[in-house]
Amino acid sequence: MIYWFSPRGENMIDNENYMREVDVIPDAASALQKCLLQIAEGQVEYQISPRLPSGSRPDIVASFIHDRRITVIGEVKKSGEPKYAREAFYQLERYHRDMPEAQTAFIAPYISPQTARLCRDEKISYMDLAGNCHFSFPGVYIHVEGQTNPFAHSRSLKSLYQPKAERVLRALLHHHPKTWRLQRLADEVSVSIGQTHKVKSFLMEKEWLEETSGGVILSRPKDLLRDWASHYRLNKHSHILRHTLSALNSFERDFTKICRQNEISGAVTSLAAASHYAPHASYQRVTAFALGDLTVLDSALELEPVESGANIALLIPYDEGVFYGARDVDGVKITSPIQTYLDLQGLGGRADEAAEILYEREIVNRW
16 A cells, blocks of 8 residues: 655744754654554554663654554654764664564654665665655555755755855865865865864765775765755855956956956856866856956956946855866966856856766866
């Protein structure tokens, strides 16, 4: 028998209440009971931390009737990232030895998509506190999705894609497969050791980073870059639109020269930069980061402010980290392949194609 649920709704829960696993367990038990009631013939009974024959204590043991009596052992963690899920899998395996007929489930405030795939691969059911779940065992299939989850945008994820943390990510991706000592990594990008350690901890929870005797190294750089790209927004940088009568390739060289002469941090990015990595990429506008006295650029390059028809977009970056790994190609300063890839996101059309070519040729091929 198969059940498929896709309700829409909200479950407003205060994130501050779930700092420890012991605080999560009662709400996890209630959420599990509510979900299983959808198919139970009668009540769903549950116990919190019951003692098993071996002396171990699972977080939750629930039972209900659905053609037969079914028992579900639930292991609760404060985070739904892969690292915590694997810990839960190990514990569930131990509990299953005591109760071989029972089904097992991983429960956390929020289950990340990566963890959901991991659970399905391991044939472990899972559930979050908003009621989104996936239970699959003989005779029963429940899949609930679409419930708004207040834990989906955690502080950890928000802090990962903030300026200082992004500097750490750029260095890890740009130099992959380099192994780093944390202090060396922090010094490389002018970030505190505390901030660097926070980034390390979060990446390890996602299983994107691993620790070796020689230091830390990215274990899943592709997953990290794709995830960062999905959160990156070019419009976070301030835009200044201009028009030039010069040929765009001439403008790029002149822009690079003027920036150097006037101590302005500058680098061409997006499609214009991609064209230097993959010459077939075409574009009608030059997008470039510039940090310094921009009036100098307007004067020296004879740029005209415009409201429409701009062929120059000057970006004032929200952090100087965008210049990390920039290089000179044919007399033009361009952003690194990693930064260029990020700046192509969300533009559509030729930018998507250019991003994939850049990804394969200049990023993955060098890893």
